[in-house]
Amino acid sequence: MTDRPFYVLLGPDRAGKSSVMAEMASALPGWQTVSTDDDLVAGEHGLVTRLRRMVVKDVLPGLGTAYSPDFLAELLGAAVVYLRDQLERQEPGVPVLMDSYYYKILAKCRLAGLDEHPLYAWWRSFPQPREVIYLDVSPETAWRRSGRGARLNPLEYFGPRPAWLGFESYQTNLGKLMLEETGRLPVTVVEERPGTAATAAAVREVLAA
Template structure:
């Protein structure tokens, strides 16, 4: 039996993937969109967005004090396995576009200092997409989209201050690791788009879906 076929939308922080996914949800008839964002999670999987909220509201503020990076990886793995399950159990007749898959979580775990190579090897053994659409963005544009640094979380910058230099360094390294993780998968690079509507149209073109 062949592996399920699906596409992944990937990009650094601030690339606009969530906004693009919400727009595509209205303009990709016949496609299934998969994400850990609550807008795309079925009611029977309500635990997933709840864990995501708890991670941002409770775990990340205590990272390095109340919680270790290994604990962080353990919580993030729930999202990784959930996304894997959505690929494994899907209807093969329905095309899927997935937000980030395990690639971004793995890259962020590496940047956080998680060294569990066995966990990474397991994630990398999951079904691979037929293509990745990489929505690129410059660190400067991403910084502005994050309110000039006022809306950052601890997994979006290096160091402790979260200033521009910390953000730029982290995002540069994140982009490098993301591209490293998908080096064996067909990748279509989309240059930075001026707004989410045009980014969504660019993604539609890659997926060869006519405009509505």
């Protein structure tokens, strides 16, 4: 266990986590934010962002043919270890807000066909947060935010190409798996808000409490 207090911001695709994390990075004095988003990864860790782009550009189009789900899990595991390492590098006593942790990656690996994998037990042995803040969003809103499928990658929908039914089914199952994985932890659900500012304000209220 870690003596570094941390909280996890979680939610389905297009819930607005990246935008909220970016706002929180400057709106939480005395806090640290940890994420694999490009804007929140320091330059010396550029490999993390390059790996993320390669997964989307090279691995996902060939998933199931050129690359196996096991290969995908190993690559995504690098992001999980990066988040854990960043947590351990923080000063003791400094609170941390972390984006998704391993919960979302594990759920996506399961949806890609890896219902069980030795990596899962290792990830579950990592330090656990004091609380999970779950940003809820309706599939309809998420679909609209994705440009009605135009900006989706293959780990955001079921089927050979983006379509509403495949997206809705994937996001519904993703949410269930993430909440199942965090079921032993305190979870506060932030209901859908009209815009980043309102959502970030709701998250700040939870953290202040």
